Amino acid sequence: EAGVTQFPSHSVIEKGQTVTLRCDPISGHDNLYWYRRVMGKEIKFLLHFVKESKQDESGMPNNRFLAERTGGTYSTLKVQPAELEDSGVYFCASSQESLMYGYTFGSGTRLTVV
């Protein structure tokens, strides 16, 4: 079974530019989550999709962040325009409907805004 795939693995962009991160969850996992860790801080929740619907987006920092999951398969997280404080590692995870099986995380995308 393929795991959760994220790309790019690294991205360096200038302040004010736009970046789009992609996540491919494990096939059949309806739940998809985005988390991020900024420098020196704990990993924090951003949002949760169930299929193509946003179940909880309470962790999204502001309206410069836009997440989509068209067709309930892969998801994208766009940051527009990027600011310096957006630098960090963005993780995607997926899970089955039942929480009995826990989460599977991707390797993350390291975003650096300069």
Added chain:
Amino acid sequence: KQEVTQIPAALSVPEGENLVLNCSFTDSAIYNLQWFRQDPGKGLTSLLLIQSSQREQTSGRLNASLDKSSGRSTLYIAASQPGDSATYLCAPIRAGNKLTFGGGTRVLVKP
């Protein structure tokens, strides 16, 4: 609001010693709790998942206990090896499927 604390923040031991990593959380209304490992520059690897109805879970040299009522979980790693060097993260899962992470324990096992 769930808060998770992991103690110690860092741990350095000689190879062969047993490791004890502690996690405490403020909201005991959890569904389950997951322990992860993170290697530098890598993603999170799931180690153990403990259901809220369980008191412990074992996998090889790893054993995790859960005391939901007191808001504590402990990860034991027996006979540590240099390959166990990593950051270990505890994450209780609450309503809405949301994971809350602690700051992690950074472990170094010296050969």
